[in-house]
Amino acid sequence: MSLRRTDYGGTFEMNVGSTKTFTPFIEDENGNQQSFESVVTYATVDVVIYKPDGTVISTIVGSYADRRNGKISFTVPANVATLENAGNWIGEVILKNNIPEVIDQRKFNFNILESY
Secondary structure: OOOOOOOOOOEEEEEOOOOEEEOOEOEOOOOOEOOOOOOOOOOEEEEEEEOOOOOEEEEEEEEEEEOOOOEEEEEEOOOOOOHHHOEEEEEEEEEEOOOOOEEEEEEEEEEEEOOO
């Protein structure tokens, strides 16, 4: 188990043993939904879930669910949401262009909850 160290504004939660798909909207610096219409500028989405000490729990390939309206999608499988991984972690969305260079990174809180 872990302690929450930083509040990144958004929190995603799932239960141990479950598989869950998340489809968040990404906002630009003005709080508007970010457009990902350029497939050259925004080619890929990766999501990394890691512990505060930097230990990676999982790297997940995401997708653009609605490019025009800034919506991405990623699925966390049950083999990641294990009892051993239960806790309050950090998630990071990594957007890359077609080279692939990192264009943007956004952190969020990610909780894997124990079920009783």
